[in-house]
Amino acid sequence: xxxxxxxxxxxxxxxxxxxxxxxxxxxxxxxxxxxxxxxxxxxxxxxxxxxxxxxxxxxxxxxxxxxxxxxxxxxxxxxxxxxxxxxxxxxxxxxxxxxxxxxxxxxxxxxxxxxxxxxxxxxxxxxxxxxxxxxxxxxxxxxxxxxxxxxxxxxxxxxxxxxxxxxxxxxxxxxxxxxxxxxxxxxxxxxxxxxxxxxxxxxxxxxxxxxxxxxxxxxxxxxxxxxxxxxxxxxxxxxxxxxxxxxxxxxxxxxxxxxxxxxxxxxxxxxxxxxxxxxxxxxxxxxxxxxxxxxxxxxxxxxxxxxxxxxxxxxxxxxxxxxxxxxxxxxxxxxxxxxxxxxxxxxxxxxxxxxxxxxxxxxxxxxxxxxxxxxxxxxxxxxxxxxxxxxxxxxxxxxxxxxxxxxxxxxxxxxxxxxxxxxxxxxxxxxxxxxxxxxxxxxxxxxxxxxxxxxxxxxxxxxxxxxxxxxxxxxxxxxxxxxxxxxxxxxxxxxxxxxxxxxxxxxxxxxxxxxxxxxxxxxxxxxxxxxxxxxxxxxxxxxxxxxxxxxxxxxxxxxxxxxxxxxxxxxxxxxxxxxxxxxxxxxxxxxxxxxxxxxxxxxxxxxxxxxxxxxxxxxxxxxxxxxxxxxxxxxxxxxxxxxxxxxxxxxxxxxxxxxxxxxxxxxxxxxxxxxxxxxxxxxxxxxxxxxxxxxxxxxxxxxxxxxxxxxxxxxxxxxxxxxxxxxxxxxxxxxxxxxxxxx
Numbered sequence: 001x002x003x004x005x006x007x008x009x010x011x012x013x014x015x016x017x018x019x020x021x022x023x024x025x026x027x028x029x030x031x032x033x034x035x036x037x038x039x040x041x042x043x044x045x046x047x048x049x050x051x052x053x054x055x056x057x058x059x060x061x062x063x064x065x066x067x068x069x070x071x072x073x074x075x076x077x078x079x080x081x082x083x084x085x086x087x088x089x090x091x092x093x094x095x096x097x098x099x100x101x102x103x104x105x106x107x108x109x110x111x112x113x114x115x116x117x118x119x120x121x122x123x124x125x126x127x128x129x130x131x132x133x134x135x136x137x138x139x140x141x142x143x144x145x146x147x148x149x150x151x152x153x154x155x156x157x158x159x160x161x162x163x164x165x166x167x168x169x170x171x172x173x174x175x176x177x178x179x180x181x182x183x184x185x186x187x188x189x190x191x192x193x194x195x196x197x198x199x200x201x202x203x204x205x206x207x208x209x210x211x212x213x214x215x216x217x218x219x220x221x222x223x224x225x226x227x228x229x230x231x232x233x234x235x236x237x238x239x240x241x242x243x244x245x246x247x248x249x250x251x252x253x254x255x256x257x258x259x260x261x262x263x264x265x266x267x268x269x270x271x272x273x274x275x276x277x278x279x280x281x282x283x284x285x286x287x288x289x290x291x292x293x294x295x296x297x298x299x300x301x302x303x304x305x306x307x308x309x310x311x312x313x314x315x316x317x318x319x320x321x322x323x324x325x326x327x328x329x330x331x332x333x334x335x336x337x338x339x340x341x342x343x344x345x346x347x348x349x350x351x352x353x354x355x356x357x358x359x360x361x362x363x364x365x366x367x368x369x370x371x372x373x374x375x376x377x378x379x380x381x382x383x384x385x386x387x388x389x390x391x392x393x394x395x396x397x398x399x400x401x402x403x404x405x406x407x408x409x410x411x412x413x414x415x416x417x418x419x420x421x422x423x424x425x426x427x428x429x430x431x432x433x434x435x436x437x438x439x440x441x442x443x444x445x446x447x448x449x450x451x452x453x454x455x456x457x458x459x460x461x462x463x464x465x466x467x468x469x470x471x472x473x474x475x476x477x478x479x480x481x482x483x484x485x486x487x488x489x490x491x492x493x494x495x496x497x498x499x500x501x502x503x504x505x506x507x508x509x510x511x512x513x514x515x516x517x518x519x520x521x522x523x524x525x526x527x528x529x530x531x532x533x534x535x536x537x538x539x540x541x542x543x544x545x546x547x548x549x550x551x552x553x554x555x556x557x558x559x560x561x562x563x564x565x566x567x568x569x570x571x572x573x574x575x576x577x578x579x580x581x582x583x584x585x586x587x588x589x590x591x592x593x594x595x596x597x598x599x600x601x602x603x604x605x606x607x608x609x610x611x612x613x614x615x616x617x618x619x620x621x622x623x624x625x626x627x628x629x630x631x632x633x634x635x636x637x638x639x640x641x642x643x644x645x646x647x648x649x650x651x652x653x654x655x656x657x658x659x660x661x662x663x664x665x666x667x668x669x670x671x672x673x674x675x676x677x678x679x680x681x682x683x684x685x686x687x688x689x690x691x692x693x694x695x696x697x698x699x700x701x702x703x704x705x706x707x708x709x710x711x712x713x714x715x716x717x718x719x720x721x722x723x724x725x726x727x728x729x730x731x732x733x734x735x736x737x738x739x740x741x742x743x
Contacts, residue, residue, distance in 0.1 A: 247296035253339035254325035286482030328362035416479035422448035431580035457496030544595030650674025
């Protein structure tokens, strides 16, 4: 059999104080012991070379004498010398380690310094234990990499010094954009604002002063953007002294149906009234008339309906003279007073034209007396206001009206520069099916030429064609000339400014600046309190409406008129108010928002009609503005809850209670007042409190079921789902009457 492998244990024992007894180690058979004796160093007087035998004899004698006599002094000398030698070597190795540290090699894991920190006797007697261990290649490599890393970090730290940026600050800037311009994180700006007590997000817009403060706080240099203000084109016109006399701009204003358009038709020898729906003007029109003396006069016709306040205000702002038309048989009306206020706000002279003087009930003197309270005093009453008693149908005293206008023009001394670039105002805008966006422009100063680049409001374009009031294409429009222009990129708003620029690049630059810095057209946010946020009953019902009109002025007037309709329970909400025909997009928007489509003087195309029929979208078409307002009023009134009233028919008092096997409990009652009818609403009143509200189930009279019982008659009554009758209870029968409410 193979011998079992056994672990062999090697025991190393070093002793210098006690003598070594070899026999003790040999007697132990289980362990193998090896005795290693340290040869003592040669002392002074010993021979350098000795034979083997002499050495063994000497050792034996020394061992015997050591065991017998135990010379303590000699052993102490040997030990002291060994300690001195080891201490000298240990100090030398420590100096070497310090030199390695100075060379930036550093300590290595498991270095000899830590192992030699504790000096033992075995280390002192062992010459090789104090020899320095050689460093591994990996340790040297790690030390070099660490040295290189520290060097790169110091170089990077020196390279990344604080850079001062020049930050351009506009009027308004978002925190995201400001952080990009300062080259810092947006979170740092938000944190700084939070420390100031301002809660902001990355998309929050701040003003220029706050942005400048933040730039300085982050050690940057703020620079305010100095862009020219393109919002007012009058600031950019050339100051020339080549001024020439221009024709006057006259705005005709007054109450509805007082004959303003008929007066202009007589002056122009045209018939505009025949083309107006409902016989009232619903557009703003501009015409140029040549008088018998050869002078030109530009007339602006404004609507007289109450809804067209904005149109009248625009007409008074661009005019030189206001002609106030008052009907001699009707007197001063609300829109007449409003026209006077607009004219005085614009600081323009007023000429009063008393129309319809040919009618039997005309009283011009009454009109003059009524206008005295508005500080319009006629010349025959020692005033300075020019009056003319005219008739548009018979053309009576029209020449006198023209003379008054020309006289007032001479007093104003109207002049303009014909050579500079054109500046004007948008009177009206619309979308034509074949021409696209078309706007009526009144040139105030300068000359407008075909091919000029222009800006207007938040749109721009190039004039492709110009059409005058007579439908003729022209290439040049002088001051005080109204023209229709083609070539706008988008439809302009009525009342916007109009200015010609030198190039397409300049027009785009101004347009982009206006869009960026323009005021938002969105509705303001409404804060909600606790009640309105969690209660649906308190919030008013909304009627979504989409308006499409032929011209911008009409859509604006309809929008203002509808927004003036106010009620606590219902509210009109205009989702879209635009110009042009009704398209599929409008129908899709109406479907998504459950809105009603209103077309004013426009129609829907074939695709839109088909889509509206498929989705059952309500589309209404109107030609007169007050019909639109009436329709909206009716729609809002239909959303109101009706008034509910209870009308008492009769009452009966319970005298006794009976039990019937089939029916159950029956209240034997006597009719006190009125009459009791089957299936009507009923209340059970006990001690003044309403115990039951329901309906009459059945009525018995002498064991026969009846439908009706008159006053003073006894009967049996049962109620639906109720049988807890008591004597002296009163059953009251009533019916509910609903009354429709209107705004």
